[in-house]
Amino acid sequence: MDLWVTEYQTPALGFSCKSSETLRIEKTPFQDLAVVVTEQFGKMLLLDGMVMTTDCDEFVYHEMIAMVALNSHPDPRKVLIIGGGDGGALREVVRHPKVDKGVLVEIDARVVQASRDFFPQLACSFSDPKAELIIADGIKYIKEHKNEFDVILVDSTEPVGPAVALFSPEFYQSCFEALKEDGMLAVQSESPFFNSEVIQMVYGGISRCFPLTDLYLANVPTYPSGLWSFTVGSKKFDPQTIRSLSNQPLKYYNESIHKAAFNLPNFVKEIIGLD
Numbered sequence: 391m392d393l394w395v396t397e398y399q400t401p402a403l404g405f406s407c408k409s410s411e412t413l414r415i416e417k418t419p420f421q422d423l424a425v426v427v428t429e430q431f432g433k434m435l436l437l438d439g440m441v442m443t444t445d446c447d448e449f450v451y452h453e454m455i456a457m458v459a460l461n462s463h464p465d466p467r468k469v470l471i472i473g474g475g476d477g478g479a480l481r482e483v484v485r486h487p488k489v490d491k492g493v494l495v496e497i498d499a500r501v502v503q504a505s506r507d508f509f510p511q512l513a514c515s516f517s518d519p520k521a522e523l524i525i526a527d528g529i530k531y532i533k534e535h536k537n538e539f540d541v542i543l544v545d546s547t548e549p550v551g552p553a554v555a556l557f558s559p560e561f562y563q564s565c566f567e568a569l570k571e572d573g574m575l576a577v578q579s580e581s582p583f584f585n586s587e588v589i590q591m592v593y594g595g596i597s598r599c600f601p602l603t604d605l606y607l608a609n610v611p612t613y614p615s616g617l618w619s620f621t622v623g624s625k626k627f628d629p630q631t632i633r634s635l636s637n638q639p640l641k642y643y644n645e646s647i648h649k650a651a652f653n654l655p656n657f658v659k660e661i662i663g664l665d
């Protein structure tokens with residue numbers, strides 16, 4: 391029997407994958423969680439019916455959310471990740487040679503458990519000596535930390551449920567305050583095709599707090615439209631310039647991708663108000 395799992399990416403568009411097995415389906419205290427095996431992309435983690443990550447394309451998103459800020463900051467020793475309970479962004483953080491400590495603050499312990507049970511290539515990072523896992527609301531955590539981190543990554547779900555406040559101007563101000571005087575923030579900011587208002591909210595919110603704000607793109611086939619954006623806010627260093635290249639062999643990110651990712655199509659420039 392063929393089973394198909396569908397994410398309704400917009401009210402008028404479904405993204406369906408043929409699925410051979412359902413490994414987990416549960417209601418956590420925060421969201422609906424599912425892990426299914428798809429023929430096309432391998433294992434897939436869904437939260438509230440939206441694709442969070444898959445075996446086959448997780449490397450694009452996780453390398454790109456982490457490496458741009460880590461490599462453009464000259465000395466990214468202490469890094470905070472908010473969300474990202476699958477551990478993929480943490481894996482990239484702890485393998486960067488300059489990082490001493492990667493703290494991950496995830497609200498939902500069941501996401502971490504699902505990753506431990508079904509995504510060993512992501513969960514491998516939790517046992518790294520540089521890693522610290524905290525189960526807590528990122529909103530609360532960030533308010534209690536000042537002048538502490540070199541880099542903050544926000545690997546959050548879409549702005550629904552527990553993640554709504556992670557897209558607010560107050561949250562970006564708290565990130566600014568939790569960063570050291572030359573710190574950098576990178577957040578996932580959704581699809582330019584389907585979520586232009588989210589991009590405007592994120593770009594606008596970050597540029598109100600940070601002297602430098604920039605947007606970059608990557609291709610993530612299982613995310614809505616396949617074209618994904620990330621927004622960086624920086625207190626001092628230009629995020630387009632590489633200062634501390636990690637020597638790790640990666641699958642997507644390299645020096646020319648770092649530079650090229652900031653070259654924006656005209657319709658994306660228009661979304662953020664650039665000519």
Ligand code: AAT
Nearest residue numbers: 473474475496497498501527528546547552553
């Ligand atoms: N690594 C790619 C996967 C994700 S999951 C994002 C995580 O953010 C989820 O595990 C969710 O539980 C967590 N989260 C949501 N709100 C909060 C909060 N307030 N504090 C801490 N963690 C939170 C991201 C996928 C992005 C794109 C999907 N299309």
